[in-house]
Amino acid sequence: MDGYINIKVRVWRQAGPKAQGHFETYELKNIFQGASFLEMIDILNEQLIAEHKAPIAFDHDCREGICGMCSMYVNGHPHGPDSAITTCQLHMRKFHDGETITVEPWRSRAFPVIKDLMVDRLAYDKIMQAGGFVSVNTGGVPDANAIPIPKPKADEAMDAASCIGCGACAAACKNGSAMLFVAAKVSQLALLPQGKIEAKQRAKNMLAKMDELGFGNCTNTGACAAECPKQVSLAHIARLNREFLAAKFSD
Amino acid sequence: MAIKDEIKKVVKKAADKIDEAVEQAAKEANVITPKMAKIPEGPLEKKWTNYKDHQKLVNPANKRRLDIIVVGTGLAGASAAATLAELGFNVLNFCIQDSPRRAHSIAAQGGINAAKNYQNDGDSVYRLYYDTIKGGDYRAREANVYRLAEVSNNIIDQCVAQGVPFAREYGGLLDNRSFGGAQVSRTFYAKGQTGQQLLLGAYSALSRQIGKGKVKMYNRHEMLDIVMIKDENGEERARGIIARNLVTGRIERFFGHAVVVASGGYGNTFFLSTNAMASNGSAAMQMYRHGAYFANPCYAQIHPTCIPKHGDFQSKLTLMSESLRNDGRIWVPKKLEDAKRLQAGEIKGRDIPEEDRDYYLERRYPAFGNLVPRDVASRAAKERCDKGYGVNNTGLAVFLDFSDAIQRLGKDVVAQKYGNLFQMYEKIVDENPYENPMMIFPAIHYTMGGIWVDYELQTSVKGLFCIGEANFSDHGANRLGASALMQGLADGYFVLPYTIQNYLSDQIGVPRMSTDLPEFAEAEKRVQEKIDRLMKIQGKRSVDSIHKELGLIMWDFVGMGRTAESLKTAIEKIDAIKKEFWTNVYIPGEAASLNNELEKALRLADFIEIGRLMAIDALNREESCGGHFREEYQTEEGEALRQDDKFSYVACWKYTGEDSEPELIKEPLDYEFTERKTRNYKA
Numbered sequence: 045m046d047g048y049i050n051i052k053v054r055v056w057r058q059a060g061p062k063a064q065g066h067f068e069t070y071e072l073k074n075i076f077q078g079a080s081f082l083e084m085i086d087i088l089n090e091q092l093i094a095e096h097k098a099p100i101a102f103d104h105d106c107r108e109g110i111c112g113m114c115s116m117y118v119n120g121h122p123h124g125p126d127s128a129i130t131t132c133q134l135h136m137r138k139f140h141d142g143e144t145i146t147v148e149p150w151r152s153r154a155f156p157v158i159k160d161l162m163v164d165r166l167a168y169d170k171i172m173q174a175g176g177f178v179s180v181n182t183g184g185v186p187d188a189n190a191i192p193i194p195k196p197k198a199d200e201a202m203d204a205a206s207c208i209g210c211g212a213c214a215a216a217c218k219n220g221s222a223m224l225f226v227a228a229k230v231s232q233l234a235l236l237p238q239g240k241i242e243a244k245q246r247a248k249n250m251l252a253k254m255d256e257l258g259f260g261n262c263t264n265t266g267a268c269a270a271e272c273p274k275q276v277s278l279a280h281i282a283r284l285n286r287e288f289l290a291a292k293f294s295d
Numbered sequence: 296m297a298i299k300d301e302i303k304k305v306v307k308k309a310a311d312k313i314d315e316a317v318e319q320a321a322k323e324a325n326v327i328t329p330k331m332a333k334i335p336e337g338p339l340e341k342k343w344t345n346y347k348d349h350q351k352l353v354n355p356a357n358k359r360r361l362d363i364i365v366v367g368t369g370l371a372g373a374s375a376a377a378t379l380a381e382l383g384f385n386v387l388n389f390c391i392q393d394s395p396r397r398a399h400s401i402a403a404q405g406g407i408n409a410a411k412n413y414q415n416d417g418d419s420v421y422r423l424y425y426d427t428i429k430g431g432d433y434r435a436r437e438a439n440v441y442r443l444a445e446v447s448n449n450i451i452d453q454c455v456a457q458g459v460p461f462a463r464e465y466g467g468l469l470d471n472r473s474f475g476g477a478q479v480s481r482t483f484y485a486k487g488q489t490g491q492q493l494l495l496g497a498y499s500a501l502s503r504q505i506g507k508g509k510v511k512m513y514n515r516h517e518m519l520d521i522v523m524i525k526d527e528n529g530e531e532r533a534r535g536i537i538a539r540n541l542v543t544g545r546i547e548r549f550f551g552h553a554v555v556v557a558s559g560g561y562g563n564t565f566f567l568s569t570n571a572m573a574s575n576g577s578a579a580m581q582m583y584r585h586g587a588y589f590a591n592p593c594y595a596q597i598h599p600t601c602i603p604k605h606g607d608f609q610s611k612l613t614l615m616s617e618s619l620r621n622d623g624r625i626w627v628p629k630k631l632e633d634a635k636r637l638q639a640g641e642i643k644g645r646d647i648p649e650e651d652r653d654y655y656l657e658r659r660y661p662a663f664g665n666l667v668p669r670d671v672a673s674r675a676a677k678e679r680c681d682k683g684y685g686v687n688n689t690g691l692a693v694f695l696d697f698s699d700a701i702q703r704l705g706k707d708v709v710a711q712k713y714g715n716l717f718q719m720y721e722k723i724v725d726e727n728p729y730e731n732p733m734m735i736f737p738a739i740h741y742t743m744g745g746i747w748v749d750y751e752l753q754t755s756v757k758g759l760f761c762i763g764e765a766n767f768s769d770h771g772a773n774r775l776g777a778s779a780l781m782q783g784l785a786d787g788y789f790v791l792p793y794t795i796q797n798y799l800s801d802q803i804g805v806p807r808m809s810t811d812l813p814e815f816a817e818a819e820k821r822v823q824e825k826i827d828r829l830m831k832i833q834g835k836r837s838v839d840s841i842h843k844e845l846g847l848i849m850w851d852f853v854g855m856g857r858t859a860e861s862l863k864t865a866i867e868k869i870d871a872i873k874k875e876f877w878t879n880v881y882i883p884g885e886a887a888s889l890n891n892e893l894e895k896a897l898r899l900a901d902f903i904e905i906g907r908l909m910a911i912d913a914l915n916r917e918e919s920c921g922g923h924f925r926e927e928y929q930t931e932e933g934e935a936l937r938q939d940d941k942f943s944y945v946a947c948w949k950y951t952g953e954d955s956e957p958e959l960i961k962e963p964l965d966y967e968f969t970e971r972k973t974r975n976y977k978a
Contacts, residue, residue: 046725076606076608078605078606078725079606079608079609080610080723082610083608083609083610086608086610086839087608090837090839090840093837093881093883093892094837096881096883097883098883098884099883099891099892101889101891103393104572105392105397105399105571105572105573106397106399106401106402106571106572107571107572107610107611107613108402108611108613108614108719109719109722110401110402110488110490110491111392111397111399111401111402111571112394112396112397113392113393113397126722128718129722133719133722133723135722135723135725137725158542158889159889162889164393165393165394166393166394166514168394169394169395169396169502169505169512169514172396172498172499172502173502173503173505173506174506176499176502177457177458177499177500177502177503178456178457178458178499179503180453180456180457180500181378181381182374182377182378182381182453182500182788182789182792183449183453183788183789185452185453185455185456186452186456187452188411188451188452188454188455188461188469189411189413189468189469192463192466192467192468193463193467194463194467195463195464195465195467198460198461198462198463198467199460199463201458201460202460202462202485202486202492205459205460205485205492205495206486206488206491208491209394209396232458232460233458236458236460238455238456238457238458239458
C-alpha cells in the first residue's frame with residue numbers, strides 16, 4: 045500500500061546556458077507515494093513559490109509517457125530507477141522514507157542546458173530534417189492496401205517507431221551518441237516497402253548530420269537500450285549499420 | 296425568344312434581390328445563413344467536388360510570394376504546414392514545446408476512422424457520415440461532416456505512404472477494430488499509439504519541408520496576439536501574430552498573408568483533464584477578442600475510461616483508450632453492500648461472483664452494449680456512482696473487466712492488443728489489470744466547441760483560419776472515438792490547403808509587410824501591458840492554486856450534469872475567481888526571461904474567460920444533447936432530451952468588450968438530407 049514519506053531532493057540549479065550550475069537540496073515532508081515524480085516536483089515548486097524563491101524549470105507536457113518532453117536524470121538514470129518508463133510515469137512508491145534523491149538534467153554535449161533541468165534537444169529535430177521521412181507529398185499516393193506488408197515486419201517497424209525522441213539514449217551513452225535514436229527511424233522506414241526506396245541515402249544523411257551536430261560514435265555498450273523508456277532494441281542499430289555499409293559499398 | 300430571355304433576366308434579377316434581402320435581414324437578426332457559411336450548392340455527396348471544381352487557385356509562381364503563419368504542430372497544424380509548403384507557399388510554423396513532435400495529438404491512443412470498408416462489413420462514406428452526425432446528436436453541419444467522411448480514405452492512404460506502421464493481418468493487409476457509436480470495424484490503429492504514429496508521420500513530412508527551407512520553424516514560441524491590418528476598403532484582415540519566445544521571454548513580431556490557428560482544445564479549463572499540461576485555450580481567446588465567434592463552448596467531451604483521481608496534488612488525469620471497450624466489460628456490483636465493502640477496501644473486484652455483477656451498459660443498451668458513445672457511457676457511470684455503487688475509496692469509479700476476454704482469447708492476445716495500456720495502468724495504479732479489473736471514471740477529454748468557421752475553415756475574421764480541435768466544425772455535441780485524428784488530418788492535409796487558396800487568390804498583389812508598421816507595434820504594446828499588469832500584482836497565491844479552484848467549480852457546476860441553477864452559481868463563482876486572480880496572483884521572476892509561472896498565468900487568465908463562456912452557453916442551451924446534459928431536460932429513462940424546435944442551431948458568441956456580455960449569433964442547422972431522430976443505442 046502507498047504511504048507517506050519524507051525525502052530530500054538534491055536538484056541541479058543553473059540560471060542559464062552560460063551560468064555556473066550547482067546542486068541545491070530541499071526537504072519535502074509527507075509526500076504520498078501514489079504521486080508521480082513530477083507531481084512531487086510540482087509540490088516542491090509550490091513550496092518554493094510560497095517562499096518567493098525561483099521554481100525549478102523542467103520540461104514536461106503530456107504526463108502519460110508519450111510526448112518525450114520530460115528529461116530528468118534521477119539517481120543516476122535517465123527517467124529514474126524504474127524500467128520502461130519516462131520520468132512522468134515514475135511514482136514516489138519507488139523511493140523510501142528518508143531517501144535523498146538526486147535530480148540532474150540530461151548531460152550530453154549535443155544537449156546544452158537552457159535552465160535548471162531543461163535542455164535544448166533541437167539536434168534531434170535537425171537529424172530528422174536530414175532524412176527521417178519518406179519523400180512523398182500529400183495526395184496522389186496508392187491505396188493503403190495496394191502493397192501488403194508481412195505482419196512481423198510491420199510489427200518490428202512499429203517497435204522501432206515507438207521512439208519518443210526524449211534523448212535518454214544519448215544522455216545515457218558515455219560517448220554521447222544518438223545511434224539508437226537514428227537507428228529507430230532508419231530501421232522503421234527500411235523495414236517498410238514505402239521507406240525502402242530511400243533507405244541507403246537516409247542512413248547516410250542522418251548519420252552525417254548526427255556526426256556534424258557533436259554526438260559521439262557508437263561503441264556498442266548498450267546503455268542506450270537499457271535506459272530507453274520505450275525499450276527500442278539494439279537490433280535496430282545493427283540494421284542501421286547494415287544500411288549504412290550497403291550505402292557505402294554502392295557509392 | 297427575345298421576350299423569353301427578357302423575362303428570364305427580370306426573374307433572375309428579382310430572385311437575386313430577394314436573396315440579397317434575405318441575407319441582409321439575416322445579418323440584422325444575427326443569423327448566419329448557409330450562404331454566409333459558404334456551403335456549396337448541390338446534393339450532399341456533390342458539394343465538396345463542386346467546391347473544388349469551382350474554387351479559385353493560386354498559381355505556383357504566386358505561391359512563392361505568399362507567407363502563411365500556422366500556429367500549432369499537432370495533427371492539424373503539422374499536416375497543414377507540411378502540405379502548404381509542398382504546394383509552394385512559405386510557411387512560418389509555431390509550437391510551444393521544444394519540438395513540433397510533442398504536440399498533444401501524440402497522446403491519442405486508440406485509432407483513426409475511415410470508410411474504407413476493408414472488412415466488407417457494410418461500411419461506406421454515407422455510413423461514416425451518418426454515424427458521425429448521429430453521434431454528434433444532430434448538432435453538426437451536414438456538409439462539413441460529409442466532406443470529412445469523404446476524405447477519410449485519403450488520409451489512410453497518405454499515412455501508409457509516409458511509413459506509418461498501422462497494425463496488419465497475417466496476410467499483410469490492414470487490420471481494423473471497432474469504436475463507440477459504430478456497428479462496423481472502421482478504425483485503423485498502430486498498437487495503442489495511433490496518435491503518436493500519425494503525428495510522427497505529419498512531423499516527418501514537416502521535417503522534410505523544414506529541411507528544404509520551405510517551413511521556418513519556431514519552437515518554444517507562444518502566440519499572444521493576432522495583428523489586424525485594414526485593407527484598401529477599410530476591412531480588417533489578419534496579417535500576423537505577436538509571439539513570446541519562451542526561452543528568452545522576448546516579444547517578437549511575425550507577418551503572414553494569412554494566419555492559420557491549430558491550437559487544440561480548451562479542456563484544461565477544468566485543471567484536471569486528459570490534456571497535456573501546456574494545452575490551452577489562449578489562441579482561441581485571442582481570435583475571439585478580434586471578432587471571431589466562439590461556437591458552442593459548452594460542448595465538452597467527458598471521456599468514460601480514465602484512471603480515477605487519487606489525490607489533491609494530482610496534476611492530470613490519464614486516459615485509458617476507448618479501444619479497451621472492444622473487449623473489456625464495464626460493471627459495478629448489483630448489491631450496495633458489496634459496493635460498500637469495495638469502498639472500504641475489504642474486498643476486490645475479482646471477489647464478487649458473476650451473478651452479483653451489474654453490466655449496466657449491456658443491460659441498458661443491448662444493441663451497442665459496452666460500445667455506446669462516450670457521452671452515454673460517461674453519464675451511465677455517473678448515474679451508478681451517484682446511487683452509491685462506486686467501487687473505489689472515493690466511490691467515484693467503475694470496473695472495466697478483461698477476465699472474459701482473457702478466458703476467450705488468452706492472455707497473450709490481450710497483451711498484444713492492449714499491452715502498453717495495461718502497463719501504463721499498472722505503473723500509475725500499482726495494480727495488475729490482468730488479475731483484477733481496472734478501475735475507471737469519466738474525465739474531461741476533448742472540446743467539440745471552438746472557434747466558428749465557415750465551410751472554408753475561415754473564421755468570421757478575414758484571413759484568419761482555424762483547424763483541428765480548435766474549431767467547432769465537425770463533431771456537433773459529441774465526438775465519436777477515433778474521429779479527432781480523422782478531423783485533424785482531414786483539415787490539415789486535404790481541406791485547408793484547398794480552401795485557403797480561395798482566399799489567397801486575390802491577395803497575390805499584397806506585398807510582404809514590414810513588422811515595423813504601427814499595427815504591429817500597437818499589438819506588441821497591448822501584449823506587453825498585459826504582462827506588466829500580471830507581473831505587478833505580486834499577490835499571495837500561486838497560479839496553480841487558483842487554477843485548481845476554477846477546475847473544481849467547472850467540474851461541480853459545469854460538468855456532467857448541469858442545471859440552470861448550477862450554471863448561475865458557476866458564473867458568480869467564476870467572476871469571484873477572476874477578481875481573485877487579477878488582485879492576488881503571485882508570479883515570481885522576471886517577464887523578460889524564461890518564466891514558466893508567467894506562461895501559466897497568461898493561460899489561466901484566458902481559462903477563466905472560457906469557463907465563464909462555457910457556463911453562459913450551457914445556460915442558454917435549454918436542452919440536453921451529446922456532451923451537454925441539462926438535468927431539467929431528460930426522458931423518463933434518463934436519456935438526453937433534445938429540443939429541436941428551439942435549439943437546432945450553432946450558438947456563436949461574439950465578443951463585445953472586456954466587461955460586457957457576449958452577443959449571441961445563431962447559425963440554424965436545417966437538416967436537409969438526414970432525418971433527425973432521438974439517438975437510440977438500445978435496439
